[in-house]
Amino acid sequence: MTLPHPTTEQISLPLVLSVLGDPTRLAIVAHLARCEGGKGRMSCSRFLALGSKTNLSYHLAKLREAGITRTEAVGTQRFLTLRREDLDQRFPGLLDSVVAGAEFAGLPKLEETFEVA
């Protein structure tokens, strides 16, 4: 069961910007970038502090559809990773500046977590 992701070339700048413009989604991206040097996989449930299960599912789908995150299904869980390399290739410097700015944006903060699996 593979979820649909855009290819690197399909990633659209206006879409990326508007998807990142939502505080909940920006907090998710900032958290992914902060944890394990931005290479971490993280299950959706990590983000439950940011909203209901349903609403989170909606926001995470937006991130995936915009090409910002990759979602892999493992069992009943979904693991999220930042598509850092794809984004850096397509829009050099964008993710870094957004993540840096997000640290001071007063977004909902999530605890640092360590992903074992």
Place this chain on the structure above:
Amino acid sequence: MTLPHPTTEQISLPLVLSVLGDPTRLAIVAHLARCEGGKGRMSCSRFLALGSKTNLSYHLAKLREAGITRTEAVGTQRFLTLRREDLDQRFPGLLDSVVAGAEFAGLPKLEETFEVA
């Protein structure tokens, strides 16, 4: 008659991102950045190809309120400039990467124009 602009510190990242996420507004910003090394002043009417007078007024107000552009009134005209220094200070690298990405985003293109006044 001075229009309200946020101070540099008031510029909010999520707001900047969502305002730039609209293709019309992104085209305006890309055009401002392209002309005269991004230092150009440009009257609103330069952008009429992108929409009606009323609609443009709406989008330009969004850009101003987000702190992306500065609008000065001169007679009946409004001149727009990019707030490049403020944005660079607040979110280093963001504007450059957005403008670079916008060149390949298939946005509505405006003619290069030369502002005399």
Place this chain on the structure above:
DNA sequence: TCCTTAGTTCAAAAATTATTGAACAATTGA
């Protein structure tokens, strides 16, 4: 003064996005 130009404001309508809860599916563990 009267007209034109440049742009805003307002209210309504249209369109899009976000949020919710109920129902569902798939996996995992007891």
Place this chain on the structure above:
DNA sequence: TCAATTGTTCAATAATTTTTGAACTAAGGA
């Protein structure tokens, strides 16, 4: 097998954003 966990989908609602046209303001020029 049964129950719990993880998350999705659907339909409805709420909220926000975008677009439009009519009316308006404020200069500037004839």
